Amino acid sequence: MSKRWFSVFTAILMTVGIMGLSLEAKADMPTDVKLTTEQQEEIKSLQQDALKQKKEIINKYVEYGVFSKEKGQKIITHLEERYIKLEQNGFVPIFHDDYKKHRSKES
Incomplete structure (x- = not known):
C-alpha cells in the first residue's frame, strides 16, 4: 500500500x-494547433485515466479526513469542468493568457 x-x-x-x-x-x-482525430482520441484516453486517478486521490483525502465531503466534491466538480473545456477545445490546452483570445473566437 x-x-x-x-x-x-x-x-x-x-x-x-x-x-x-x-x-x-x-x-x-x-496558439492555433489542431490535433488529428487519432491524436485527440489518444489524449482523450490519457486525460480520462488522469481524471479517474485524480478523483480516486480526492476521495482518499475525503476518506482520511483531509478534505470535507463538500470540499472533495467541489474539487471533483472543478476537475470534471476542466476536462469538459479541454474536450471542447479538441484536447489542446488553453493557457490563461490565451483564454481571452479563445473566448473572443467563440463569439
Whole structure:
C-alpha cells in the first residue's frame, strides 16, 4: 500500500514540476494547433485515466479526513469542468493568457 502512495505522490510532484516547465515554455507554444482525430482520441484516453486517478486521490483525502465531503466534491466538480473545456477545445490546452483570445473566437 505504501508503494502505491509513494508512486501517486511522485506522480503528483512530477506533474507540478512539469507544469512549472510548461509555464516557461508557453511563450513558445503555437496558439492555433489542431490535433488529428487519432491524436485527440489518444489524449482523450490519457486525460480520462488522469481524471479517474485524480478523483480516486480526492476521495482518499475525503476518506482520511483531509478534505470535507463538500470540499472533495467541489474539487471533483472543478476537475470534471476542466476536462469538459479541454474536450471542447479538441484536447489542446488553453493557457490563461490565451483564454481571452479563445473566448473572443467563440463569439
